[in-house]
Amino acid sequence: MTRYDLTPLLQPLLKNRLPQFIIQAIALGGFIFAIIAGLVGTPVGNHNFSIVFVWIGWWALLMLIAVPLFGRAWCSICPIPLAGEWLQHGAILKPTGKGFGLNLRWHNKFRNIWLQNISFALVALFSAVVLTQPNITSIVLIAFLFVAFAASLIFERRAFCRYLCPVGGFIGLYSQVAPIEVRVKDSAVCAAHTEKSCYNGNAEGYGCPWQVYPGGLSKNTYCGTCMECLRTCPHDNVAIQIRPIGDDLIKPHGRKLDEAFKAFIMLGSAMTYSAVMLGSWGQLKAAAYAVGTNDWALYAITFLVFIFGALPASFFIATSFNRKSFINFAYALIPLGLLAWIAFSLSFVFANASYLLPAISDPLGWGWNLFGTVNFKWTPFLTQVTPTLQAAALIIGLAWSSQVAMQIGEQIKANAQGVIAFCFVITLGMLWLLVG
Amino acid sequence: MDHPTSRRTSWQLVSRTKTSWQLVLLILAALAILFLPTFVAAAPPTDRTYRLEARSFEYTPPAIQVNQGDRLTIELSSTDVVHGLYIDGYDLNVVADPGQTAKLTFIANQSGSFRFRCSVTCGALHPFMIGKLEVGTNWLWWQAVGFAVLVLIVVSRLPKSLRFVQLRKSDLT
Numbered sequence: 001m002t003r004y005d006l007t008p009l010l011q012p013l014l015k016n017r018l019p020q021f022i023i024q025a026i027a028l029g030g031f032i033f034a035i036i037a038g039l040v041g042t043p044v045g046n047h048n049f050s051i052v053f054v055w056i057g058w059w060a061l062l063m064l065i066a067v068p069l070f071g072r073a074w075c076s077i078c079p080i081p082l083a084g085e086w087l088q089h090g091a092i093l094k095p096t097g098k099g100f101g102l103n104l105r106w107h108n109k110f111r112n113i114w115l116q117n118i119s120f121a122l123v124a125l126f127s128a129v130v131l132t133q134p135n136i137t138s139i140v141l142i143a144f145l146f147v148a149f150a151a152s153l154i155f156e157r158r159a160f161c162r163y164l165c166p167v168g169g170f171i172g173l174y175s176q177v178a179p180i181e182v183r184v185k186d187s188a189v190c191a192a193h194t195e196k197s198c199y200n201g202n203a204e205g206y207g208c209p210w211q212v213y214p215g216g217l218s219k220n221t222y223c224g225t226c227m228e229c230l231r232t233c234p235h236d237n238v239a240i241q242i243r244p245i246g247d248d249l250i251k252p253h254g255r256k257l258d259e260a261f262k263a264f265i266m267l268g269s270a271m272t273y274s275a276v277m278l279g280s281w282g283q284l285k286a287a288a289y290a291v292g293t294n295d296w297a298l299y300a301i302t303f304l305v306f307i308f309g310a311l312p313a314s315f316f317i318a319t320s321f322n323r324k325s326f327i328n329f330a331y332a333l334i335p336l337g338l339l340a341w342i343a344f345s346l347s348f349v350f351a352n353a354s355y356l357l358p359a360i361s362d363p364l365g366w367g368w369n370l371f372g373t374v375n376f377k378w379t380p381f382l383t384q385v386t387p388t389l390q391a392a393a394l395i396i397g398l399a400w401s402s403q404v405a406m407q408i409g410e411q412i413k414a415n416a417q418g419v420i421a422f423c424f425v426i427t428l429g430m431l432w433l434l435v436g
Numbered sequence: 437m438d439h440p441t442s443r444r445t446s447w448q449l450v451s452r453t454k455t456s457w458q459l460v461l462l463i464l465a466a467l468a469i470l471f472l473p474t475f476v477a478a479a480p481p482t483d484r485t486y487r488l489e490a491r492s493f494e495y496t497p498p499a500i501q502v503n504q505g506d507r508l509t510i511e512l513s514s515t516d517v518v519h520g521l522y523i524d525g526y527d528l529n530v531v532a533d534p535g536q537t538a539k540l541t542f543i544a545n546q547s548g549s550f551r552f553r554c555s556v557t558c559g560a561l562h563p564f565m566i567g568k569l570e571v572g573t574n575w576l577w578w579q580a581v582g583f584a585v586l587v588l589i590v591v592s593r594l595p596k597s598l599r600f601v602q603l604r605k606s607d608l609t
Contacts, residue, residue, distance in 0.1 A: 046557055132560040244601045252607055277564045278551070282494020285561055351524075351553065352563050378555060383524035387548070391580040399587040406591070407603050420588060431580050436549060 004242040005185075007230075014227045014240070017093045020077065028079035031141065033363070038138030042365025046355045046378075048134040049363030054141070055131050057356055060349040062171075063341050071175030075168060075224040080144050081161055084152025085209070095206055101153040106163060106211075112258040116169030117265055121307065123166050124269050125300050128276060128288035158209040161224060173262045174338045175220040176248035176331075181241050182214070182223050182230070189237045190215030198229040198238070205231035214238060219248040221259070249331050249404050252411045260330030261312065267333055267426060268307035270340040274433040278347055318418035328412050329419045332405035336423050339397025340430050343390040347434065350386050354379040387435040394434070398427040462590060469582035473547065473575040481505030481543075488512050488567070490519035490532060492559045495552070495567035504547040504572030513537045520555030523569055529555050547572035 013019055030053065038050035045051040066074045090098035129136050144165070151160035161168050184190050190198075198214045201207035205228045208214065212222050214229040230238045275281070276288045287295035312326075315333075319325035357376040362368040369375075382389075401423045402416075409416035484506050489496040491514065502508050512521050512532040520531040521540065525548065530540040554565035596602070 044557060045560060046563060128561065128564075132563070246601050250601055250603055250607050278566060280495070280498035280551075280566055280568045282496075282498065285493055285564055289561055347551075348563075380522065380524065380553070383527065383551075386524070387576055391576060391583075395580060395583050395587055398584055399591055402588060402591040403594070403599055407599070407601075407607075410603060411608055420592075424584060424588060427584055428581065431577060431584070435580065436574065436577050 002244075005239045006180075006242060007236075007239045010240055011230065011236075015231055017231075020227065021093060023077045024079060024082055027077050028082055031079040031145075035138045035141050035145075037364050038134035038136075038141070040364065041134055043134060044365060045132045045134055046352070047359060047362070047365040049359050050134045050137045050141075051132065052355045052359035053363075054137060056349060056352050060345060060353065063345045064349065067171055067174045067178070068338060068342065069178060070180055070225075071178030071220045072168075072171055072223060072225045073180075074171060075161060076226050078161075080165070081148045081152060081158055083145070084149035084160070085158065087149075088152040088157075089206060095201060095203065103156045104154055106155050106159050110163060112256065113163070113169050113172070113262055114258045115163055116166060117258060117261055119164060120166035120169055120262075120269075121265060121304065124272075125303065126291060127273065128285065129291055131277075132289075157207070157211050158224065162210055162222065169262055170266050172221045173259060173266065173334060174341075175223075177246045177335060177338055178220060179242055179245045181220055181243050181247070182225055182227075183217055183239060183241060184215050185237050185239045187215055189235050193235065193237075195234075197232045197234060201228075202232050202234075205229075207232070218251055219254060221248070221254075246335060246400065246404065249334055250407045250411070252328070252408075255327050255331055257327055260327045261308070263330045263333040263337055264311045264315065265307045267337040267340060268303075268311045270337065270344050271426070271429060271433065272303055272306065274340075274344050274430065278344065279433060315419075315422055318422040319414070320418065322414070325412060325414045328408050329405060329414070329416065332401050332408055332416070332419055333423070333426075335400035335404060336394075336397040336426060339393045339400070340426075343393040343397075343430060343434055346389055346393070347386050350382045351380045353381055390434045391431060394427050394430050398423055458593065462586065465586055466583070469579050469586065472579065472582075473573070476573065478505060478547070478572055479503040481507065483507045483509070485509040485511065488521065489515060490521070490554070490565075491515040492517065492519075493554070493561035493565040495521075495565070497567075499568040499570060501570045502544050502572075504544060506544045506571075507541065508544045509539060509541040511537050511539055517558050518556050519558050519565070521552050521567075522555040523550055523552045525550040526569075531556055544569075544571045547574070548576050549574040 034050040034054050037048055041048045041050065062074055086092050088099055088101045090096050090100055123130065123140065126136070130140050131137075147164060148160040151164060152158070195202070196213070196215075197207075199207050208229060209226055210222055210224040217223055230240075276284055284299070287299040290296045315330065316326050319329050354376065355378065357373040361371045361374040402420045405416040405419040405423065409419075481503060484502050486500050486508070488500070488510050490512060500510070510521065510530070512519070512530055513536070514532040514534045516534060518531060518533055520529060522529045525546060526542065528540060528542055530538045532538040548571060550569045550571065552567045552569055554562055558565065
């Protein structure tokens with residue numbers, strides 16, 4: 001299995017903290033501006049920077065490019081944990097040894113992604129409001145910032161990113177398909193290295209903020225690609241590699257129930273979002289939007305039952321009521337889930353991307369025309385070909401998931417036919433919702 | 437009596453022939469799925485008029501069905517604020533003021549399922565105010581279903597050596 005080591009090409013750029021810091025600083029500036037725009041700008045979502053740049057611009061970059069191609073690359077420049085991390089480190093760039101905070105260890109019971117599953121589901125419940133009301137988007141972003149800050153002061157390393165972030169959970173899950181990875185070149189070098197500076201840190205950098213020992217890293221799921229291990233390794237034993245896509249999916253170890261459920265939550269959410277946001281059912285949209293009403297409660301209960309109950313239960317039947325098969329085969333749903341999100345995002349993003357131009361000239365909706373683009377009219381792009389692209393994405397997802405299911409079946413010596421049938425039904429459902 | 441080597445060669449030949457036939461059948465099936473719409477006659481075209489009521493954030497009726505080639509007139513009326521109607525794929529747009537009716541007439545010459553969406557900012561859920569225009573048979577849907585079935589056949593018969601990611605020995609333990 002061929003791998004191409006990009007380290008000789010990228011090492012000088014990545015060992016230097018400045019390029020990463022500059023991108024992080026720009027992202028932080030944009031993040032804070034999005035919060036301000038949401039609070040003081042126009043309440044009209046598609047004319048407000050916070051909605052347009054977060055839910056159209058950032059979302060498009062994340063789901064159509066960053067996650068499929070670069071895995072957790074977003075996490076390496078994400079502005080949310082920065083303030084807390086700088087305080088925790090007592091430094092913005094290199095370690096100074098003057099950190100601040102309690103540095104408590106995260107409780108063993110919660111060393112999984114169940115809390116991320118719950119936090120994503122919570123945000124998803126309010127998505128019709130969060131995605132359309134600038135002030136609510138700001139409140140959600142402030143909440144992320146506050147929780148991440150508090151977590152950095154109370155717990156060691158990046159506890160928020162690793163165990164709480166609702167976005168980080170699914171980025172981690174889908175980063176397993178990315179054609180890029182950070183791995184050690186020779187594990188024997190790590191085994192002989194007693195200082196373990198990649199985990200404990202040294203003068204060149206911090207111990208892995210994601211609480212991962214790079215020497216034992218075999219999947220992308222929890223590697224935040226922050227590049228600290230690249231900086232701290234005295235033997236230059238860390239490599240950034242191009243690899244076959246989806247390589248992590250067929251690794252048999254480390255498959256867990258919390259990650260399995262993440263696959264269902266994401267698949268179910270893609271279907272629900274497609275029905276609510278891209279469907280033609282006005283009552284469903286109204287129910288999802290009317291937070292606090294009986295209709296919304298019914299919608300919320302249905303959504304939760306669907307993602308935490310109906311989908312996993314159907315899959316449990318498809319895997320012959322076998323817990324081991326259920327957990328292992330759930331990883332076959334990852335490609336289909338990612339492609340379902342891509343198919344959903346294509347329609348949403350192409351139809352609304354033209355809002356970016358006026359919003360950059362008048363980010364607060366106050367009548368400015370900073371770059372002369374404020375009068376650019378709403379223009380849906382590629383509407384002729386979007387359904388074909390969506391159908392193609394879903395069929396690729398089905399083919400990929402089916403192949404992974406067969407390989408997992410070979411690993412655990414179980415029949416994959418039920419899983420493939422499950423994927424087929426989900427694909428038909430998504431096709432009906434998006435192009436039917 | 438056959439020599440074991442020649443027997444193996446014969447079997448390989450049979451196997452290769454079988455694979456070639458399967459490949460030909462798959463290509464023929466793919467072509468049939470792709471060009472299926474060409475062989476099906478459409479219903480004769482007619483004039484149709486639909487009255488579409490727009491209010492935040494839905495259209496009533498939410499879906500319109502016509503035959504391919506029909507001359508379709510949509511009478512769009514709004515019951516609350518200004519709403520628009522943009523039809524994906526046809527790139528047509530019409531705007532209706534509250535209490536007034538706007539008309540859009542066109543020949544529905546492309547078959548398929550097309551989303552129509554509000555083209556005038558009308559409130560919070562404006563980007564999601566969506567309806568559906570169904571013209572004739574939605575061939576894309578049927579083609580997608582056909583390809584999905586075909587894909588499953590291909591994946592189930594694909595030799596392990598042709599899989600994109602190969603299982604290593606360590607992955608099997």
